Amino acid sequence: MTPLPPLDALRSFVALADDLHFTRAAARLHVAQPALTKRIQILEHAMGVRLFVRTRRSVRLTSDGEVLLDKARHVIRAAEDLAATAERLSAGEVGRLRIGFTPSAPHHVLPSLMQAFRRQHPAITCALAEASSEDQIRQILDGDLDVGILRPPAVRPAMLVCTTFLEEPYVAILPRHHRLASRRSVSLGDLSGEPFVIIARRVVAAIHDQILAACVEAGFTAHVAQEATHIHAVVALVAAGCGVSLLPKSAAELGVRDVVCLPLRHTSLRTVMAIAHLKHHASPAVRAFVKSVSS
Amino acid sequence: MTPLPPLDALRSFVALADDLHFTRAAARLHVAQPALTKRIQILEHAMGVRLFVRTRRSVRLTSDGEVLLDKARHVIRAAEDLAATAERLSAGEVGRLRIGFTPSAPHHVLPSLMQAFRRQHPAITCALAEASSEDQIRQILDGDLDVGILRPPAVRPAMLVCTTFLEEPYVAILPRHHRLASRRSVSLGDLSGEPFVIIARRVVAAIHDQILAACVEAGFTAHVAQEATHIHAVVALVAAGCGVSLLPKSAAELGVRDVVCLPLRHTSLRTVMAIAHLKHHASPAVRAFVKSVSS
DNA sequence: TAAAAATACTCCATAGGTATTTTAT
DNA sequence: ATAAAATACCTATGGAGTATTTTTA
Numbered sequence: 001m002t003p004l005p006p007l008d009a010l011r012s013f014v015a016l017a018d019d020l021h022f023t024r025a026a027a028r029l030h031v032a033q034p035a036l037t038k039r040i041q042i043l044e045h046a047m048g049v050r051l052f053v054r055t056r057r058s059v060r061l062t063s064d065g066e067v068l069l070d071k072a073r074h075v076i077r078a079a080e081d082l083a084a085t086a087e088r089l090s091a092g093e094v095g096r097l098r099i100g101f102t103p104s105a106p107h108h109v110l111p112s113l114m115q116a117f118r119r120q121h122p123a124i125t126c127a128l129a130e131a132s133s134e135d136q137i138r139q140i141l142d143g144d145l146d147v148g149i150l151r152p153p154a155v156r157p158a159m160l161v162c163t164t165f166l167e168e169p170y171v172a173i174l175p176r177h178h179r180l181a182s183r184r185s186v187s188l189g190d191l192s193g194e195p196f197v198i199i200a201r202r203v204v205a206a207i208h209d210q211i212l213a214a215c216v217e218a219g220f221t222a223h224v225a226q227e228a229t230h231i232h233a234v235v236a237l238v239a240a241g242c243g244v245s246l247l248p249k250s251a252a253e254l255g256v257r258d259v260v261c262l263p264l265r266h267t268s269l270r271t272v273m274a275i276a277h278l279k280h281h282a283s284p285a286v287r288a289f290v291k292s293v294s295s
Numbered sequence: 296m297t298p299l300p301p302l303d304a305l306r307s308f309v310a311l312a313d314d315l316h317f318t319r320a321a322a323r324l325h326v327a328q329p330a331l332t333k334r335i336q337i338l339e340h341a342m343g344v345r346l347f348v349r350t351r352r353s354v355r356l357t358s359d360g361e362v363l364l365d366k367a368r369h370v371i372r373a374a375e376d377l378a379a380t381a382e383r384l385s386a387g388e389v390g391r392l393r394i395g396f397t398p399s400a401p402h403h404v405l406p407s408l409m410q411a412f413r414r415q416h417p418a419i420t421c422a423l424a425e426a427s428s429e430d431q432i433r434q435i436l437d438g439d440l441d442v443g444i445l446r447p448p449a450v451r452p453a454m455l456v457c458t459t460f461l462e463e464p465y466v467a468i469l470p471r472h473h474r475l476a477s478r479r480s481v482s483l484g485d486l487s488g489e490p491f492v493i494i495a496r497r498v499v500a501a502i503h504d505q506i507l508a509a510c511v512e513a514g515f516t517a518h519v520a521q522e523a524t525h526i527h528a529v530v531a532l533v534a535a536g537c538g539v540s541l542l543p544k545s546a547a548e549l550g551v552r553d554v555v556c557l558p559l560r561h562t563s564l565r566t567v568m569a570i571a572h573l574k575h576h577a578s579p580a581v582r583a584f585v586k587s588v589s590s
Numbered sequence: 591t592a593a594a595a596a597t598a599c600t601c602c603a604t605a606g607g608t609a610t611t612t613t614a615t
Numbered sequence: 616a617t618a619a620a621a622t623a624c625c626t627a628t629g630g631a632g633t634a635t636t637t638t639t640a
Contacts, residue, residue: 002378004306004371007299008605022620035606037621042605047378048385050578053438054620055454057615060438063391064384064578071377076299078373082366083297083342089359090343096358143348143355159350283345283359303630317595330631332596337630349595352640597636604628611622 002047007079009043010072012036013051017069020059092284094123099289100136101128101149104204104231105273106250109166110149117292124285132203140278147289148276151206161282162274165293170211170269173238173245176258185263188218195225195243203229207271211246214269235259297342302374304338305367307331308346312364315354387579389418394584395431396423396444399499399526400568401545404461405444412587419580427498435573442584443571446501456577457569460588465506465564466547466556468533468540473555480558483513490520490538498524502566506541509564530554 012029016036019025026036044051051065061069088094101110114126131139136148141159152162172191174181180190192215201208215222225243228234231251238245239258248271252261275293277286307324311331314320321331339346346360356364383389396405409421426434431443436454447457467486469476475485487510496503510517520538523529526546533540534553543566547556570588572581 002382004302004374004378007302010377011299023618031605032607033620034608034622038605041621047381049381050575053573053575055436055438055573055614058437059620062438062578063393063441064580067384067391068377068381071373071380075370075373075377078366078370079299082305082363082370083299085366086342086344086363087297089362096362098358141350142353143350143357146358278348280345280348283357285359318593326630327632328595329597329633333630336596350639354595591640593639595636595638598634599632600634601630601632603630605626606628607624607626609623609625611620613618613620615617 005043005046007076009039009046010075012039013043013072014069014076016040016052016059017061017065020061022059088123090284092121092124092288095121095283095285096125096127096146097285097289098127098129098144098146099149100131100139100145100147102133102136102151102204102273103130104151104199104207105149106166106168106248106253108253109273113149113293117289120292121285121288124288132205134202134205137276140276143278146277146283146286149293150274150276151204151271152274152276153206154209156276159279160276161279162276163290163294164272164274166273167270168249170214170246170264170267170271171249171252171261172264173235173247173251174260174262175238175241175244176260177241178244178260180262181260183262185265187265188214188267188269189220191215191222191244191246192218192220194223196222197226197228197234197237197243197245198222198224199231199234200227200229204231207248210269210271214246214267218267232256300338300341302371304334304341305370307334308338308367309364309371311335311347311354312356312360315356317354383418385579387416387419387583390416390578390580391420391422391441392580392584393422393424393439393441394444395426395434395440395442397428397431397446397499397568398425399446399494399502400444401461401543401548403548404568408444408588412584415587416580416583419583427500429497429500432571435571438573441572441578441581444588445569445571446499446566447569447571448501449504451571454574455571456574457571458585458589459567459569461568462565463544465509465541465559465562465566466544467559468530468542468546469555469557470533470536470539471553471555473539475557476555478557480560482560483509483562483564484515486510486517486539486541487513487515489518491517492521492523492529492532492538492540493517493519494526494529495522495524499526502543505564505566509541509562513562527551 015029016025022036023033026033049064050062053060053062133150136145136150139145140148156162172186180186199207212222226237228237232254234245235254235256239256275290310324311320317331318328321328344359345357348355348357428445431440431445434440435443451457467481475481494502507517521532523532527549529540530546530549530551534551570585
């Protein structure tokens with residue numbers, strides 16, 4: 001196959017075809033006239049086609065040149081389109097974001113985040129995908145996801161950057177008729193003998209682990225009576241009397257009847273939500289998203 | 296504006312996006328791996344966009360990269376189309392020919408030439424334009440015409456190449472009842488006192504000039520009784536008794552009644568038809584045309 | 591430890607500039 | 616004689632190769 005001609009050569013070709021005057025076209029291209037002469041000669045030789053006839057008084061396109069001129073213009077248009085798109089991508093004006101979110105996020109979080117971001121960056125296309133924090137991290141590391149809205153695990157890979165944007169305390173969730181339900185608050189130790197309803201580790205490892213660790217720290221091992229795969233289910237199971245639970249405070253907003261939520265005394269147990277992305281993949285769109293969420 | 300990325304860089308981009316493996320992609324591109332690494336880095340830097348995420352086990356496109364990949368493919372396709380077209384143009388497979396022809400050509404010449412050429416080169420588009428030999432030469436020199444089918448003038452510009460493809464003697468054309476009409480042949484001198492019907496110089500200068508010069512050489516000045524703007528009209532005027540004429544032998548084939556055509560003795564007066572084109576614009580299509588016509 | 595990408599460094603090809611020649615009107 | 620394109624020649628930049636280091640699983 002004929003080697004592809006350099007874009008500079010094609011631009012020279014088009015410029016000369018517009019001007020039909022080497023010296024002027026060279027000036028417009030900001031090169032010296034001999035450079036343009038050579039570029040055209042090289043291009044003609046490389047393609048095996050004479051593009052211009054240099055006559056006594058002027059420079060004219062050959063008919064072959066006319067045919068190729070259209071094609072050359074097309075190549076340049078495509079290249080300029082590419083460059084323009086790259087420029088807008090790099091300016092963060094446009095782009096695509098693949099966003100993961102954990103189902104354990106408080107209900108109001110995702111809609112409000114996305115609404116604010118879309119208002120600020122209407123030309124960035126967002127693709128949302130629900131996944132556990134662990135799955136999100138794996139997908140981010142694999143390049144399948146740009147950012148994750150997740151609960152960061154205790155140990156986070158070095159390639160990952162997590163930006164916390166929400167922090168909330170835990171509350172104790174008790175059945176309405178539980179013996180402790182009338183208290184103003186409870187301590188972790190108060191729950192030491194209780195059966196626990198807990199979120200499955202594969203769903204939200206951060207909460208699962210944090211609760212079990214906190215119990216150990218409080219001097220007892222939680223007796224896990226029941227696992228659930230949604231925060232909502234945890235609360236429902238507590239309401240059904242299957243046990244007690246600890247959940248981020250926002251879980252109280254779910255509005256499930258027959259449970260009470262009590263503040264936890266003597267503990268700094270808090271859960272965080274963060275935006276995660278690759279350390280070395282801070283595209284303008286990703287930065288814009290982090291900025292939008294953090295503010 | 297962002298400078299246009301070199302096509303090699305785009306090809307590297309596409310190749311790497313296909314392979315997602317620097318070493319293999321480099322091999323396919325016939326360059327060493329560091330060269331590819333650098334090309335991609337330079338491209339990413341020039342466009343201000345990270346195209347690939349190099350993760351632990353593999354190389355993945357960023358979402359920006361996916362957007363730009365389509366554009367890059369488009370640029371390359373356009374460039375390859377250009378190169379392929381150039382190759383076919385240079386091989387003479389396709390092309391465009393602007394062909395001029397003189398109205399003084401024998402009637403059978405143009406159809407038979409064009410038919411043969413079109414059969415041999417069906418993918419070359421021909422645009423035919425009737426013009427005098429002089430006009431054709433001007434247009435060829437100006438680049439408005441690729442080839443001319445014409446009667447070359449005595450003095451031809453240095454830039455022009457003429458390839459003779461038809462040569463015919465002159466014959467004398469006399470009214471049927473002319474005093475010389477019963478001869479088997481005539482010499483130029485026999486016509487010295489006769490009124491001449493002659494083609495207008497602006498129409499076919501070559502014939503006009505050649506006849507007058509031949510008369511001078513034969514020792515007399517032709518008395519031009521009548522000018523005509525078509526060969527046909529010349530013969531018709533002779534038939535009408537306005538005078539005698541000299542014309543290329545093929546004029547006898549016009550089939551006009553009431554005239555006789557006699558061979559000319561003692562003269563080497565001959566007229567030629569030729570293909571003319573620019574010396575430095577021998578495009579494959581032009582060469583193909585000349586070759587087709589000459590054979 | 592092994593595989594793959596990034597870096598360091600050297601070299602050469604080529605693109606561009608200046609000065610000059612050629613050409614055509 | 617003039618204007619414009621082509622040529623000659625030189626320089627410098629940058630792209631490519633080899634060898635090496637770094638990184639990660």
